[in-house]
Amino acid sequence: MGGRMKRIYLIGFMGCGKSAVGRRLSFLMKLPFYDMDKEIVRQTGMTIPEIFDQYGEEHFRDLETAFLENFSNSRCIISTGGGVAMRERNRKIMRETGLVLFLDAPFREIWRRIHKDPNRPIVRDSTREEIEAMFKSRYRTYKAAAHITIRTEFRTLRQITQYAAFQANRLKGE
Ligand SMILES: Nc1ncnc2c1ncn2[C@@H]1O[C@H](COP(=O)(O)OP(=O)(O)O)[C@@H](O)[C@H]1O
Numbered sequence: 001m002g003g004r005m006k007r008i009y010l011i012g013f014m015g016c017g018k019s020a021v022g023r024r025l026s027f028l029m030k031l032p033f034y035d036m037d038k039e040i041v042r043q044t045g046m047t048i049p050e051i052f053d054q055y056g057e058e059h060f061r062d063l064e065t066a067f068l069e070n071f072s073n074s075r076c077i078i079s080t081g082g083g084v085a086m087r088e089r090n091r092k093i094m095r096e097t098g099l100v101l102f103l104d105a106p107f108r109e110i111w112r113r114i115h116k117d118p119n120r121p122i123v124r125d126s127t128r129e130e131i132e133a134m135f136k137s138r139y140r141t142y143k144a145a146a147h148i149t150i151r152t153e154f155r156t157l158r159q160i161t162q163y164a165a166f167q168a169n170r171l172k173g174e
């Protein structure tokens with residue numbers, strides 16, 4: 001990634017565990033934690049569904065890119081939203097400023113975790129088949145954007161967090 005590792009970014013599909021692992025990783029590594037969705041909610045004073053409904057998805061995507069462009073803290077953990085890695089500009093920023101970890105979870109697990117959550121507008125507005133198609137079409141982009149892929153199936157949040165910390169320490173300073 002060139003120069004010293006600064007930030008750790010968690011990427012992957014909705015429900016793969018980015019927010020949950022990021023929070024735990026920040027405790028374990030004693031680094032500040034930013035969940036991009038929460039930061040955008042805080043900055044706008046609106047929920048994610050409200051932003052989608054009132055301004056549309058493209059506006060939300062622009063807020064995500066603006067967050068990455070304007071963010072200045074160097075050593076920290078950032079949990080992205082599931083759509084962040086889909087933009088080339090975002091991928092470039094993430095790879096230039098940190099280590100990118102893809103949390104790779106199987107779709108049936110993901111669906112079990114997200115299908116009832118009203119806070120994810122894309123899930124709220126789509127069928128299971130549509131979400132599965134989106135999962136498949138995004139998969140290779142996550143994989144290519146990441147320095148490391150972490151398979152999460154059959155692993156607890158604690159195990160995943162420990163493995164993420166191990167990889168981050170191993171690659172520190174590269
Ligand atoms: N490996 C795991 N084992 C058990 N529960 C998990 C695991 N990964 C995620 N979860 C749970 O699934 C839900 C969705 O995870 P979350 O971190 O919000 O995903 P994301 O931020 O990637 O959308 C949360 O309740 C989280 O605790």
Ligand SMILES: O=C(O)C1=C[C@@H](OP(=O)(O)O)[C@@H](O)[C@H](O)C1
Binds near residue numbers: 084119
């Ligand atoms: O995958 C996506 O397009 C989205 C994922 C969500 O974050 P999580 O991945 O944390 O659920 C949130 O940013 C928004 O609902 C859109």
Ligand SMILES: [Mg+2]
Binds near residue numbers: 018019020037079081
């Ligand atoms: Mg999240």
